Amino acid sequence: MHKLVLLVLCGAAYALAAPGARIVGGQGASIEEYPFSAVLMYYWEDVWQPNCGGALVTRTTILSAATCYGFALPSTFSARVGSTSRVTGGTVVAAREFVFHPDYLKVMEALQPMPFDLVIVRVAPGIEYSTVIQPARIPAAQFPLPTGTALTALGWGQTTNNGSLIGIITEASETLKQVEVRVFDQQTCRERYSAYEIVDHMLCSIAVEGAGTCRGDSGGPVVLDGDVVVGISSWRRNNLCGNDFYPEISTKVSTFSQWIVENGSG
Missing domain, CATH: 2.40.10.10 (Trypsin-like serine proteases)
Structure with a gap:
């Protein structure tokens, strides 16, 4: 099991992973700076195409936007972590399940923009942490x-x-x-x-x-x-x-x- 826990730190509450839309006019970043960064890829016309981003929060869990996946099958997606490049290096794992927020499911056939735009992408196998693969923290409710x-x-x-x-x-x-x-x-x-x-x-x-x-x-x-x-x-x-x-x-x-x-x- 790879669990998320709550921690109170310096007066602010965070959710921690246990044991740890292109950018225009921005700057380069490295995976060493942001080791939780994940790129989600979609298999289309025999090629893995870039689709959306994500944030690793446990060894088997990536947070992303629900509208990126819609009615697609998890088997058509994979995630690359641990690499500054979206095409080489790091670790590639298969998506095995999409867990949509239940309120998103009620509105997913509506026109954009949609509320509750959040999905948990469960991946397999579990990802091993390293200097370039680490979970992000998430804020608690307040x-x-x-x-x-x-x-x-x-x-x-x-x-x-x-x-x-x-x-x-x-x-x-x-x-x-x-x-x-x-x-x-x-x-x-x-x-x-x-x-x-x-x-x-x-x-x-x-x-x-x-x-x-x-x-x-x-x-x-x-x-x-x-x-x-x-x-x-x-x-x-x-x-x-x-x-x-x-x-x-x-x-x-x-x-x-x-x-x-x-x-x-x-």
């Missing part, structure tokens, strides 16, 4: 993120904003990228997205103009203090990458920490 808090978004997605909404991600980065984003005021976020419903379990963030997540970064971690996954990249308006008016939307992990603890062990 975890304030004041407006302006600096966060880091990670991913292997598109390096340019070509406006494409569908199809294979042909401009995915071959190496891990990072970009600094800052927590955006929730009420202003709702006002800017007046045509959409921005609910409390969504985390709004924004980068400088011309920078941010893009296609292929969905499911990737948004982290605080290097390894605390506070968000899972979810969506942005009309796939506008690096837009300085419409914030990027992530799933707020703290809202679902108890569900992750209850379902992430295995």
Whole structure:
């Protein structure tokens, strides 16, 4: 069994793994810096194609965005961990099960954007930890993120904003990228997205103009203090990458920490 446990540290509650959408306008990152980073790949036309990102939280559990997988079979996905490159190195494991948040299952046939955009990807065999493979921490339920808090978004997605909404991600980065984003005021976020419903379990963030997540970064971690996954990249308006008016939307992990603890062990 690979369990998640709760820990109180320096007055803040975190969930720890026991025993430990491409970035546009960002910078290179290394797996040594972010050893929990995972790239999820989809088998299509006899080739493993980059699909989404993820965050390793136990030896058998990766957090990602539910909208990356839809009605697909787990057998059509694999995950690479322990490598800065999405195409070579590290360890590749097969996805064996998708555990969708139950509220997501109620709305998964609705139009985008979807709430409850969170999935646990269970992989096999269990992943061995090393200097380049380590679990991330997740925040417990009460975890304030004041407006302006600096966060880091990670991913292997598109390096340019070509406006494409569908199809294979042909401009995915071959190496891990990072970009600094800052927590955006929730009420202003709702006002800017007046045509959409921005609910409390969504985390709004924004980068400088011309920078941010893009296609292929969905499911990737948004982290605080290097390894605390506070968000899972979810969506942005009309796939506008690096837009300085419409914030990027992530799933707020703290809202679902108890569900992750209850379902992430295995």
